[in-house]
Amino acid sequence: MRPSLVIVGAGPRGTGILERIAANAPEYAGLELDIHLVDPFPPGGGRVWRQAQSPLLWMNSQSQDVTMFTDDTVELDGPVLPGPALHEWADLDGRAFADRQLQGAYLGWVYERSVAALPPGVTVRHHPRRALRVSGPREGRQQVWLDGRARPLLADTVILAQGHLDAELDAEQRELSAYAREHGLVHLPPDFTADSDLSALAPGEDVLVRGFGLAFIDLMVLLTEGRGGRYEGDTYLPSGREPVLHVGSRRGIPYHSKIGYDWTGERPPLPRFLGPAQIDELLARPDGYDFRRDVWPLIDKELGFAHYHRLFAAHPERTAVAWADFEEKYAAAEPLSAELQALVASAVPDPADRLDLTALDHPLDGVRHTSYEELQDGLRGYITADLERRHDPAHSPDLAVFLGLLSVYGQVVRLGDIGSWWHGFFSYLASGPPGPRLRQLLALSRAGVVKFAGADMRVTAEDGVFRATSATVPGSIIEARALVEARLPHPTLARTRDRLLRELYEEGARATPAGLLAVDPEDGRVLHRDGTAHPRRFALGPHTNARGAGAFTRPRTNSPSFRQNDATARAVLAFLRDLSCRAAA
């Protein structure tokens, strides 16, 4: 029997793993292997990056920040195989934001190139179906059961690269949906916006939207330009088919704009206060660690270091002491201590030049408006100021903090699942919408198509309608007959709609505290509640604690995703070789 590998999920992860199998295969002379890729969507882009979606939807990464290829910064055992980043492949301005279709084409090309690079003994077959189940003993071949096929695929090893998944509704969402059904209202629960049916949102209708991140940006685009509106300069010309979107969230503001200038000069030497040594120390604690108590102070100190390093280097006139002096005292001070605050206050005269992560996380704290009309002006001012700041190199400490966030992200990946707050905070600061999208948001606000609903938005369903209130406009209420939850589903193993993963969980696979599939961070082997690692089952990606960078890889960043893909590809190839050797003996 020829050795066989089944990869479930042929999106960016599945494709990246295939690229690593091709890269490592030459080490295994005479390799014979059948690879089966299972995904109802086309390999390369998969579901999120498929060609068949609105061309209006963009990436929120600049095209120069997206690569599928390793470089000499990546610490891996397999070979580095360079290739073009998205902007090079598509011949785009590196600062441009490609649409998702184009990114899908790039991923499709990477897939084809990886398949072509495989040695002659390796075959690849795509099965455009859903995988429903994995069965089989730990010490024997696995069976992967596909939708609509009576007989399973046989696999010596299985890799689950299933990525972003749908979730069953939680109790609150179920209640809201039931209320909507009973009262003839519209409720759209968390979903992949590109896949949502938005036709129930009628022209001119007031719609409450809860969530102001990237899912909101997608929704905004599909309900405006997607319904025939267009922009003339900074003016939005409605088609008349748009609903009126009242958007709010906990913070009440959109994510910070992507930064619109490049780095110049010396980079902050990172990691400094949160590097491998600190992570080792946290991992070695017999009683474990607590994110807020043990990790967050280190993050705060690291980001502060990046910020002040840049401020002192680029704008010494905005500082009151010499860098060497400051650096020494900063290094000695306890994170988040009064001593550290006092040091910063004495060295950086203008409070606007100091980094305050708590204030950044609660931007509308203490902001009060007497009416929603007043809030609109206030928030347009806020967004305009954010856009200007994020495109003005005089604020380049912001870019240093961004580099700090990337560095921290790369480090804390080793801690595995540290909960969703950190990912949300990271996205809010480092992974916000392209500047042009915020300019569109401003135009839509002026046109009255988007209305801001404030911070700490609370939604209730009563008297046959949905009602929203906000701490920003005390005493005021917005009523609507439609509510959209503008965020991705958050599937846990217990709540995922994916049957295969749910069954794996029921049969003993371990969940992380946040409910993700627990895998060995070294090679991606699926872990079990009995403490063992499954020898033949692997998993990588957002549905696991091996989430890599949580985004596409930026060139030259020693990406954890590439390291994981390489380690898993090598573990699988080594396992298959041992199996063949045993069979031959």
Ligand SMILES: Cc1cc2nc3c(=O)[nH]c(=O)nc-3n(C[C@H](O)[C@H](O)[C@H](O)COP(=O)(O)OP(=O)(O)OC[C@H]3O[C@@H](n4cnc5c(N)ncnc54)[C@H](O)[C@@H]3O)c2cc1C
């Ligand atoms: C809407 C959205 C926009 C994003 N935009 C950006 C961005 O602009 N920049 C950035 O850097 N990152 C972005 N990301 C984050 C990141 O790049 C994506 O998360 C990336 O798609 C992850 O790749 P993946 O292969 O792990 O998961 P996915 O892309 O979700 O791919 C998983 C694949 O597995 C398949 N699958 C799942 N279950 C089964 C099953 N049972 N049987 C068969 N097939 C199955 C799915 O059909 C899918 O094709 C975005 C994520 C989302 C969700």
